[in-house]
Amino acid sequence: MMRRWIYPILAGGIVALGAYQATLLATPYALMSAAMTKIGAQAPANRFAFSPMATVDNQPIVRPSPDLSYSTCVFDLTKGPVLLDVAPVPGRYWSVSIFDARTDVAAVRSDRDTRGGPARLALMRQGQKAPSGYEPVLLGYDRGLALIRILLANPSEFPVVDAIRRKSTCKQRPATN
């Protein structure tokens, strides 16, 4: 009687392992896709959305920091590289980070890296070319998210920081002839 269950139970064990791994592997893609959909509603693809400070009533992503101003660009590389020009904000921590569709960080550049200058990044797939003056960032997926963080010592600084961050751009590389 029990011998009839040996192979079905073995098969079940293999399927359970597969379901476990498949769930773990799918989770980052699913959550990132949901985040890009939610954030993408604030601005079209390849354009920065400049969010207000995180509060209990404004939490576009999980575990937001109320001390950082967030600007996000959902990028799409299917039509070519996407260029990021990030305006520096003097005298404080700021960074731009590039997340791929699996949630891995492809690049981070902060004021420490740029020594106070702007960050100029070309997000691209293998085989695409970065224009001169831009640091190439190779991605394994067409879609992802660029995120600018800027530290505020207190909320009253927001108007000044907001004006500076709005100089940052995220745009499809113009077609060349």
Add this chain to the structure above:
Amino acid sequence: MKAWHRYAITIALALVGGTAFAVHQVRGGLSDGRVSNGPWETGKSFGTVDASSLTRAKVALSGLLALPAKEAMYFTATRDSDGRALDGRCTYDVRGGKLDGRWWSVTLYEGEGWLVKNAANRWSVPASAVTADAQGRWAFTVSPEMQAGIWLPTGSAKAFDLTLRLYHPSSDVIGHPEKAKLPVIERKGCA
């Protein structure tokens, strides 16, 4: 019972069981406990291709868009320094000294990582908010009731966690987060 019935039963149970176990593990919190330091837990591979599939899934659920360690480290406490679960009805002293990084903040979250509604509209204590003494020591209070000094409200949360962000941590902290000097969380009493 026919053979295909037995296969159908075990495979159906396996699909549900394997998926449910994965979800259970992923919902276990931001850190998978690989590195502990007092009440704080962190990982070394957040946001990197080196992260395990479990760590990546956990971070996606509880800390999406987390930065890698060279840029920022995230220490999360779900317990006080005596090992008791953080309780929103209790009052805690959080005390620390100079942290080995460029900037830090401690933020209070509930659930998978959401800011908590509270009357003061305050959700974090950044480094700029505390006053350090001559030895660099500082403190603030976590409590449901308004406190003298720097108060981080627990609001309506029954259970909560604290996330310590350390931006541009030193190479010592990145290499050995288990040895970093981090704040203590001391429970003073409960309502």
